Amino acid sequence: MSDWLSNLQWWHWIVLSVALAAIEAVAPGVFAIWFAASAAVIGLLLIVVPLPWQWQIIGFAVLGGVALLAYRNYRKKHPENYEQPNLNQRGVQYVGSELVLVDAIEQGQGRARLGDGVWKVEGPELPAGARVRVTGVRGAILTVVPA
Known part of the structure; x- marks a missing residue:
């Protein structure tokens, strides 16, 4: 498995990004999209700076987690105001x-x-x-x- 991981290329991350974005589109939950963005950032970063696979995985996890937590905190502070809050009640x-x-x-x-x-x-x-x-x-x- 480490052989495969040690050969991670920038395009692997872009493919993962597209796959996660597709999952978010099919089953929206505002979860996978942040990890899709994280994978895209890592993929684009690898075009410029070569990183060992360990740093790629860590960067992906940290970026995705931070983005998700930042979004959740933002939504708590700025809840959506629906025009019809009692629509299904x-x-x-x-x-x-x-x-x-x-x-x-x-x-x-x-x-x-x-x-x-x-x-x-x-x-x-x-x-x-x-x-x-x-x-x-x-x-x-x-x-x-x-x-």
Whole structure:
């Protein structure tokens, strides 16, 4: 194995870089791309400066690790702001909405019309037809109070 490692050329690193970038493209996780960049840097560096294989491996690992940690720290300090943070949390989108009870709330449970559907609701005892306001969500059950 050390025979193969001792013959590492610049183009080996470029091929590794392209392979890691392809892996990142197929299975994005913002992990492989930093090691792809690290492999590219080592490959380009070898064109200018010949390095023993041990330093190549160490440089690749250190550059990739530092780049990954720097990116993770940057993302923690600058989180992405999504335009629709509740996109896949349908019930949360309805907090503040006013609904009409289809079934009376008895023993804390009832049903209310929302758009073209009917949702389970929890809240104080109220008769059918009463107007309620959504104050929260627990799974697929809306928490309501009288409007």
